[in-house]
Amino acid sequence: MDIAALKHDLDGLKIDDHPAIVQQKSRDFYWYSPVLKQQLDHVTGDLIVTPKTEEEVIRVLAACHRHGVPVTPRGSGTGNYGQAMPLSGGVVLNLAEMNAVKAIAPGRVVTGPGAVLAEIDRATRAHSGQELRMSPSTYNTASIGGFVAGGSGGVGSIRWGGLRDLGNVIRLRTVTMEAEPRVMELTGEDVLKVMHAYGTNGIITEVEMPLTAAYDWIDVIVGFDDFMDAAGFGDDLAVQDGILAKLITPIAAPIPYDYFKRHQKFFRRDQSIVVLMIAPHAMDAFLAFTARSKGEIVFRADKEADLKGLPPAYELTWNHTTLRAIRVDPTITYLQARYPSPDHLAHVKAMVDRFGDEVPSHLEFIRFDGAIGVAGLPLVRFTTAERLDEIIRIHEDNGCWIFNPHRYTLEEGGMKQTDAVQLAFKRETDPQGLLNPGKMIAWENPDYDYRSGKSFLFKGLRKAG
Numbered sequence: 001m002d003i004a005a006l007k008h009d010l011d012g013l014k015i016d017d018h019p020a021i022v023q024q025k026s027r028d029f030y031w032y033s034p035v036l037k038q039q040l041d042h043v044t045g046d047l048i049v050t051p052k053t054e055e056e057v058i059r060v061l062a063a064c065h066r067h068g069v070p071v072t073p074r075g076s077g078t079g080n081y082g083q084a085m086p087l088s089g090g091v092v093l094n095l096a097e098m099n100a101v102k103a104i105a106p107g108r109v110v111t112g113p114g115a116v117l118a119e120i121d122r123a124t125r126a127h128s129g130q131e132l133r134m135s136p137s138t139y140n141t142a143s144i145g146g147f148v149a150g151g152s153g154g155v156g157s158i159r160w161g162g163l164r165d166l167g168n169v170i171r172l173r174t175v176t177m178e179a180e181p182r183v184m185e186l187t188g189e190d191v192l193k194v195m196h197a198y199g200t201n202g203i204i205t206e207v208e209m210p211l212t213a214a215y216d217w218i219d220v221i222v223g224f225d226d227f228m229d230a231a232g233f234g235d236d237l238a239v240q241d242g243i244l245a246k247l248i249t250p251i252a253a254p255i256p257y258d259y260f261k262r263h264q265k266f267f268r269r270d271q272s273i274v275v276l277m278i279a280p281h282a283m284d285a286f287l288a289f290t291a292r293s294k295g296e297i298v299f300r301a302d303k304e305a306d307l308k309g310l311p312p313a314y315e316l317t318w319n320h321t322t323l324r325a326i327r328v329d330p331t332i333t334y335l336q337a338r339y340p341s342p343d344h345l346a347h348v349k350a351m352v353d354r355f356g357d358e359v360p361s362h363l364e365f366i367r368f369d370g371a372i373g374v375a376g377l378p379l380v381r382f383t384t385a386e387r388l389d390e391i392i393r394i395h396e397d398n399g400c401w402i403f404n405p406h407r408y409t410l411e412e413g414g415m416k417q418t419d420a421v422q423l424a425f426k427r428e429t430d431p432q433g434l435l436n437p438g439k440m441i442a443w444e445n446p447d448y449d450y451r452s453g454k455s456f457l458f459k460g461l462r463k464a465g
């Protein structure tokens with residue numbers, strides 16, 4: 001890998017090779033996992049290149065192809081599984097400055113890959129009262145390219161499902177890793193090839209996303225004496241078609257009191273909660289619905305005199321729940337689960353009864369394939385890697401699906417299935433395997449059997465032959 005020759009070829013582009021900056025930009029939130037922390041702590045690239053245009057991306061990819069240098073794309077580096085970490089060194093392609101919001105129309109927005117989600121919404125709200133359908137809880141920092149290439153869903157998924165659902169990404173423009181990089185326009189089924197592929201089969205240079213009506217969502221927290229009552233409330237609310245909610249998140253005691261320090265005064269330590277975002281016009285109906293339950297409203301942003309210092313409700317949910325817990329107790333980690341419907345709450349209860357406070361529960365209600373489902377990001381009071389594996393196995397033995405956040409490969413992470421179509425696409429877009437090497441086992445290991453019987457979030461593109 002001749003980095004000096006590469007640098008020479010990239011003359012005039014924005015390049016950084018200061019070791020401290022290179023190391024910082026070679027990291028994401030991999031340290032959420034004690035397993036990945038140990039495996040990936042040493043990982044660093046050789047050079048950060050920050051293109052400003054698609055032409056510059058093409059120039060970088062052509063030069064890296066010529067010199068056989070790996071390229072790992074990076075948005076904001078908030079991924080949790082080492083997705084954006086350059087396992088084989090080389091160039092970290094920082095797309096943060098390709099952040100223009102280029103066009104807004106009814107129901108759609110076109111942006112550069114580095115546009116931060118909250119910035120996109122600011123522009124679309126001001127333009128025409130619209131917002132993105134869904135965002136990770138890292139809304140204020142994550143890039144749209146990184147979300148599409150590394151995320152799965154989040155706030156808004158209770159209405160709109162996940163990124164994997166057809167229609168939730170309209171179009172992706174990508175650049176291939178070849179001697180003469182080509183630009184591809186992907187729509188329909190084809191966007192799924194690049195989604196949640198960790199940038200292993202193309203660099204996204206433009207994104208077109210669907211929009212929905214924006215509201216001044218009201219943050220609400222409802223307290224419960226019993227966690228399963230909180231979960232049941234979330235489940236019942238999720239099917240109230242007349243009440244518009246953007247977020248329904250049950251979280252078990254003592255997580256709220258122990259880890260949500262800025263909100264602590266609103267909770268008792270033994271109180272489980274449901275965190276919600278409710279549309280203003282749905283508030284009266286929501287209050288009537290809540291009055292029928294065992295819940296007690298402990299926080300309403302529209303009635304709170306002083307919101308200073310309080311994070312938005314969504315920054316208590318999704319993987320922010322884990323972040324807040326780790327900040328207080330660094331030994332904590334987490335899992336990603338799905339509790340299969342229709343008896344999802346029975347699965348949740350079985351795990352709550354089995355593990356108690358070793359695995360405090362955190363649920364996210366989502367709408368998948370037209371039905372309400374429940375995902376989990378339970379905390380784990382980590383002791384050893386062996387016990388963590390055992391906890392995962394017990395979940396799986398009980399019919400729960402685990403998308404293992406303690407693995408950095410696509411296949412072992414369990415969200416994205418590699419199949420024959422996916423492999424053929426990679427051969428076409430990155431024949432030398434220089435894009436984010438080490439993340440797709442089926443590419444690196446010809447003997448790997450990718451025809452797994454597992455359930456994947458992003459399913460195979462076609463049944464593998």
Ligand code: FAD
Nearest residue numbers: 075076077078079083136143146147150151152199204318
């Ligand atoms: P990065 O971490 O920079 O990149 C993610 C992946 O995409 C990497 O593999 C990278 O190589 C690739 N990539 C980046 N840009 C491009 C590009 N232009 N072309 C091709 N490949 C590219 N995720 C969720 O889905 N839902 C959540 O609710 C959620 N909550 C989170 C909460 C916290 C506190 C944290 C730390 C993480 C959370 N995440 C969540 C994970 C992550 O924040 C999101 O997926 C986020 O959208 C990633 O965006 P990013 O710009 O930081 O991507």
